[in-house]
Amino acid sequence: MTTLRRIRSWLPLLQRPCTYSYQRAAAPCRLLHTRQHHAAALNTFQQHLNRASSTQQSRAFGLSVCRLKRTDDRTSSSSSSTGYTEEEEDDDEDFLEDSEVEELFQQQIPATIGKGQQRLFIVHPDVKWGSKKQYLTTAELMMAEAVGLVNTLDNWTVVDKVILSTKTPDKKRIFGKGNFQSLTEKIRQTAGITAVFVNVERLSPLSEREFEEAWGVKVFDRYSVVLHIFRCNAKTKEAKLQISLAEIPLLRSRLKNEMANLDQQGGGSRYIGGSGETLYEVQQRLLKEREMKIRSALEKLRKKRHLLRSQRKHKEFPVVSVLGYTNCGKTTLIKALTGDSGLQPRNQLFATLDVTVHAGQLPNRMTVLYVDTIGFLSQLPHQLIESFSATLEDIKHSDLLVHVRDISHPETVNQKVNVLNVLKNLQIPERLMSSMIEVHNKTDLIDNYQAAEPSALPISALEERGLDELQRAVEEQIVKSTGKLILDLTVNLSTPQLSWLYKEATVQDVQVNADEGSAVVRVIISAAAHGRYKKQFGER
Numbered sequence: 098m099t100t101l102r103r104i105r106s107w108l109p110l111l112q113r114p115c116t117y118s119y120q121r122a123a124a125p126c127r128l129l130h131t132r133q134h135h136a137a138a139l140n141t142f143q144q145h146l147n148r149a150s151s152t153q154q155s156r157a158f159g160l161s162v163c164r165l166k167r168t169d170d171r172t173s174s175s176s177s178s179t180g181y182t183e184e185e186e187d188d189d190e191d192f193l194e195d196s197e198v199e200e201l202f203q204q205q206i207p208a209t210i211g212k213g214q215q216r217l218f219i220v221h222p223d224v225k226w227g228s229k230k231q232y233l234t235t236a237e238l239m240m241a242e243a244v245g246l247v248n249t250l251d252n253w254t255v256v257d258k259v260i261l262s263t264k265t266p267d268k269k270r271i272f273g274k275g276n277f278q279s280l281t282e283k284i285r286q287t288a289g290i291t292a293v294f295v296n297v298e299r300l301s302p303l304s305e306r307e308f309e310e311a312w313g314v315k316v317f318d319r320y321s322v323v324l325h326i327f328r329c330n331a332k333t334k335e336a337k338l339q340i341s342l343a344e345i346p347l348l349r350s351r352l353k354n355e356m357a358n359l360d361q362q363g364g365g366s367r368y369i370g371g372s373g374e375t376l377y378e379v380q381q382r383l384l385k386e387r388e389m390k391i392r393s394a395l396e397k398l399r400k401k402r403h404l405l406r407s408q409r410k411h412k413e414f415p416v417v418s419v420l421g422y423t424n425c426g427k428t429t430l431i432k433a434l435t436g437d438s439g440l441q442p443r444n445q446l447f448a449t450l451d452v453t454v455h456a457g458q459l460p461n462r463m464t465v466l467y468v469d470t471i472g473f474l475s476q477l478p479h480q481l482i483e484s485f486s487a488t489l490e491d492i493k494h495s496d497l498l499v500h501v502r503d504i505s506h507p508e509t510v511n512q513k514v515n516v517l518n519v520l521k522n523l524q525i526p527e528r529l530m531s532s533m534i535e536v537h538n539k540t541d542l543i544d545n546y547q548a549a550e551p552s553a554l555p556i557s558a559l560e561e562r563g564l565d566e567l568q569r570a571v572e573e574q575i576v577k578s579t580g581k582l583i584l585d586l587t588v589n590l591s592t593p594q595l596s597w598l599y600k601e602a603t604v605q606d607v608q609v610n611a612d613e614g615s616a617v618v619r620v621i622i623s624a625a626a627h628g629r630y631k632k633q634f635g636e637r
């Protein structure tokens with residue numbers, strides 16, 4: 098692909114009205130293929146860009162702030178009878194239109210990955226020592242996870258894979274000279290591959306460019322593959338905005354690489370029609386502006402969440418966040434605990450990208466809200482987590498955390514370490530960390546499973562085994578963490594006391610004494626509600 102055509106592939110992401118202008122300008126140079134024509138076409142395009150960037154910028158981004166519209170096309174998982182996403186309670190606050198977010202989301206589809214088929218060659222650099230060495234896992238398991246990531250995507254297949262040792266993971270080529278040469282030969286001899294997936298957290302733009310030149314195909318890292326999975330699974334506006342934000346660093350690297358290519362042809366650092374800015378600077382500025390707009394839209398959604406949280410608190414429903422490594426069975430468990438048929442567990446990584454909340458009843462009849470969260474993954478790039486921080490923030494504001502582990506997974510110990518690390522980075526309050534319930538799921542896949550950690554609860558969410566014990570543990574912790582009281586109150590049946598309690602507390606049991614016209618009512622009640630009760634009806 099020529100440099101100009103490559104630039105054309107990502108320029109529309111930034112500046113829609115320019116696409117047409119550029120194509121018109123570039124058409125003759127595709128026929129002639131001379132450097133002068135490239136430069137001339139670029140110049141014309143730059144003028145268009147310059148004009149458009151000053152007059153139509155806000156339109157190009159499609160990001161003007163306006164009233165939020167309710168939509169009816171929610172997915173079943175977010176619109177189930179008891180579950181609701183944060184979006185479902187939106188009122189008239191200022192937000193982006195759904196169509197605008199969708200437009201932004203579609204504009205940003207990375208041209209390198211596209212929507213079609215990919216046939217991949219996976220390379221896993223096995224770091225022999227140093228800070229990047231993985232001590233808790235093996236190269237084979239890391240490779241298996243990379244294959245799992247690829248297989249989670251429709252139309253993506255693994256053609257071949259190789260684990261190659263390296264002592265220099267920080268170097269541009271990652272591998273030593275000999276290994277790099279033999280890898281290059283192997284890749285070039287493998288027929289029909291469309292891309293190489295280098296299983297590292299993030300490749301520098303320089304490495305990416307070096308590899309692409311050496312291997313003649315596109316190169317992905319974990320960041321771009323995981324982001325693509327996110328992109329395919331995103332349903333709500335918030336998820337789409339978070340993904341768009343996480344894609345900005347990719348657009349930035351691509352911009353850098355393309356400009357370096359263009360510079361080699363003597364075009365990248367030219368000023369655009371008297372603006373005092375080079376093409377690179379204009380593109381950087383547009384990217385920055387796009388980033389700011391996404392951040393501000395997300396900030397608005399974050400404020401909305403905050404409001405919803407305080408409303409939930411006001412309603413005094415305890416909140417239980419269910420978290421864990423991706424595919425461990427969080428959604429299946431919540432479905433089993435709430436009977437919410439709208440939830441759709443899937444054998445897929447990152448099936449859940451949006452926080453959904455589902456009401457369930459504990460054996461003591463207390464209503465709790467279970468929050469289904471996005472799964473964790475090892476070596477998830479920092480920027481990706483940062484983009485999803487608003488979603489993960491919900492975890493911090495729960496009354497209880499339930500950590501679900503897929504105990505049948507060969508990497509289960511490593512996955513636990515990973516989840517705990519992410520929680521540490523999220524600065525989860527100590528009270529939540531110490532009261533967290535650990536659940537060992539998928540025990541049906543192991544004969545006679547005995548939990549090595551005595552405090553962990555063995556369950557099978559799929560076969561609905563061990564759920565009573567789990568609910569009792571949740572009950573106990575919730576009563577402790579929310580400071581709720583379990584009281585036997587004597588009520589006079591001729592007063593509204595009983596109906597008040599039904600409304601403001603959880604009534605567990607009513608023993609009527611017909612002769613006295615009273616009843617002893619067992620309730621779970623917050624200290625605040627008990628105070629109001631006493632004030633209204635007196636001490637009893």
Ligand SMILES: Nc1nc2c(ncn2[C@@H]2O[C@H](COP(=O)(O)OP(=O)(O)OP(=O)(O)O)[C@@H](O)[C@H]2O)c(=O)[nH]1
Nearest residue numbers: 424425426427428429443444447448449472558559
């Ligand atoms: N055998 C068995 N499979 C289970 C169990 N719980 C969940 N699964 C399966 O594991 C796969 C993933 O389940 P989900 O509930 O979607 O997992 P998740 O943690 O919500 O996954 P993400 O949202 O992708 O992070 C599905 O195929 C489930 O049927 C279990 O107890 N036993």
Ligand SMILES: [Mg+2]
Nearest residue numbers: 427428448449
């Ligand atoms: Mg899920």
